[in-house]
Amino acid sequence: MDTLHLIFSKEQVNERIIALGKEITETYKGEQLVVICVLKGAAIFFSDLVRHIDCPLELDFVRLASYGTKTETSKTISFTKDIELGLSGKHVLIVEDIIDTGRTMEFLLYQLAARGAKTIRVATLINKSERREKTIDVDFTGFSISSGFIVGYGLDYNEKYRELPAIYEVQIS
Ligand code: IMP
Numbered sequence: 001m002d003t004l005h006l007i008f009s010k011e012q013v014n015e016r017i018i019a020l021g022k023e024i025t026e027t028y029k030g031e032q033l034v035v036i037c038v039l040k041g042a043a044i045f046f047s048d049l050v051r052h053i054d055c056p057l058e059l060d061f062v063r064l065a066s067y068g069t070k071t072e073t074s075k076t077i078s079f080t081k082d083i084e085l086g087l088s089g090k091h092v093l094i095v096e097d098i099i100d101t102g103r104t105m106e107f108l109l110y111q112l113a114a115r116g117a118k119t120i121r122v123a124t125l126i127n128k129s130e131r132r133e134k135t136i137d138v139d140f141t142g143f144s145i146s147s148g149f150i151v152g153y154g155l156d157y158n159e160k161y162r163e164l165p166a167i168y169e170v171q172i173s
């Protein structure tokens with residue numbers, strides 16, 4: 001049985017999304033941008049967030065897989081679904097569920113940097129610092145935590161708990 005401890009309520013999440021939407025709206029000042037959802041974890045955050053950004057948007061989706069053997073350090077990341085929009089000359093905002101080691105975001109930023117975007121920024125629901133290996137410039141953060149395994153509001157543990165409306169720390173037993 002897993003034990004879930006509430007860390008951010010539905011109301012707290014909703015409040016942060018509204019504030020982030022405002023921050024993003026003020027940053028882009030009505031300019032058009034491409035918002036990229038990193039599937040699957042960011043899907044719920046993304047769909048709520050885009051409805052609070054008051055700028056013309058184009059939406060797209062990417063899915064990444066990280067394959068590895070036993071040791072985490074041997075993991076390699078690849079696209080299992082690339083975005084479909086061209087990014088040349090556009091403002092791009094990547095929306096991620098959680099940044100942990102930073103490897104996934106570093107890979108994605110490196111891949112997208114070659115596509116001629118005018119700017120690339122990063123929004124993450126959760127910025128988890130304790131295991132960070134790669135320096136990632138996070139422009140918009142929902143919540144900062146140092147450690148713990150987080151589920152709910154899109155985040156999963158073995159594909160479970162994504163549908164929960166609040167954010168929990170899971171204790172696996
Ligand atoms: P990275 O270590 O920054 O590359 O994060 C890789 C991916 O691991 C994230 O996009 C999440 O999908 C997943 N992940 C990392 N920490 C957690 C967590 O606490 N809960 C759920 N997924 C996590």
Ligand code: MG
Pocket residue numbers: 038039040041042096097098
């Ligand atoms: Mg993810």
